[in-house]
Amino acid sequence: LQVRAGEPPDLGLLALTLGWQAAFLPVLPAHSIDGNLFYPLNGPAWSLFFELVINLCLVLSARFLRPAVLAAIIAAAAIWLIAVAVNRQTLDVGWSWPTIWDGGARTAFTFVAVVVRYRLHLRRKAPAVSTWLIAAALLGWITFGRGQGWLFDLASVFLVFPLLIWFGASATGGAMTRRFGLWSGTISYPIYALHVPQLDFYYRAFGKLVGNSFPDHEAQAVAGYVVTMIAVAW
Numbered sequence: 001l002q003v004r005a006g007e008p009p010d011l012g013l014l015a016l017t018l019g020w021q022a023a024f025l026p027v028l029p030a031h032s033i034d035g036n037l038f039y040p041l042n043g044p045a046w047s048l049f050f051e052l053v054i055n056l057c058l059v060l061s062a063r064f065l066r067p068a069v070l071a072a073i074i075a076a077a078a079i080w081l082i083a084v085a086v087n088r089q090t091l092d093v094g095w096s097w098p099t100i101w102d103g104g105a106r107t108a109f110t111f112v113a114v115v116v117r118y119r120l121h122l123r124r125k126a127p128a129v130s131t132w133l134i135a136a137a138l139l140g141w142i143t144f145g146r147g148q149g150w151l152f153d154l155a156s157v158f159l160v161f162p163l164l165i166w167f168g169a170s171a172t173g174g175a176m177t178r179r180f181g182l183w184s185g186t187i188s189y190p191i192y193a194l195h196v197p198q199l200d201f202y203y204r205a206f207g208k209l210v211g212n213s214f215p216d217h218e219a220q221a222v223a224g225y226v227v228t229m230i231a232v233a234w
Contacts, residue, residue, distance in 0.1 A: 009033060017041060024049065029097060036096050043196050046095040050107040058115070070116055077109035082154065091153035110157060117162055126166045131173040131181065138164055190233035198229055 016031035021041055026049060029035035039045035058065075065073075084102045085091050094103020141160055145152040173181070202225050210217055 021045070024052075026100075036098070038097055038100065039095070041197070042193070043095050044192060046103060047107070048193070050094070050103055051111075054107050054111045058111075065115070070112065070119075074109065074112045074116060077105065077112055078158070080105040081109045081157065085150040085154050089150050091150060091157070113157075113162060114165070117165060121166065121169050126170040128170050128172045129167055131168070131171040131177050134164055134168050134171055187230065187233040191229060194232060195229055198232060199225065202228060 010033060013031065013033045017027050017033050017040055020027040020031060021039060024045070026038035026046075027040060032038075032040050034040035037043060037046075039049070081091075084093065084105045088099070088102060091106060093099040094106050141156070145156065206217075206221050206224065210220075
């Protein structure tokens with residue numbers, strides 16, 4: 001934000017921020033160039049931090065996770081997540097210090113739900129459907145839900161995404177579909193890890209090249225960003 005405003009950043013705070021994030025630790029507000037975010041240099045890292053924490057919890061508790069225990073955990077996590085959605089009116093939370101515990105609710109429910117879904121998949125597989133049909137369903141659902149609010153968020157997390165994952169685990173496709181799936185899966189992590197800082201740089205570079213930012217050239221800007229993002233990730 002300081003750079004965008006044409007101001008020199010605080011180099012001392014920048015060094016502290018880099019130090020914390022180099023160790024992949026949340027940056028304390030007093031040591032941060034942005035005291036609101038606990039990963040100010042790359043916002044999406046918040047969820048990767050929570051994934052590390054929840055995986056550690058899984059390793060420490062795996063031998064105790066009998067079906068009844070898993071059911072109790074997922075029920076408690078679901079109640080927690082619903083409370084967050086109602087309170088915040090959104091599930092777009094968890095990336096800032098004021099909402100850090102809400103990020104725990106998002107992580108706890110979705111992670112445990114996937115563990116349960118995997119165990120169920122081992123016992124009962126979904127009917128085989130086309131990979132492209134699942135992709136079209138996902139795209140259609142996201143398009144329909146744009147701006148629908150927290151009820152859409154909860155419906156996605158509790159119903160739609162688990163079903164798509166279940167069907168996706170048994171999806172069918174030819175050799176080309178498999179190659180494309182493996183390739184897109186390979187680049188999905190770097191896309192997620194880099195898309196926010198890359199968008200920031202791209203936004204400013206695009207504005208310099210065309211004389212303004214997105215509004216007057218939105219289609220070209222979005223298409224260029226998607227191509228650039230995939231190329232950098234690859």
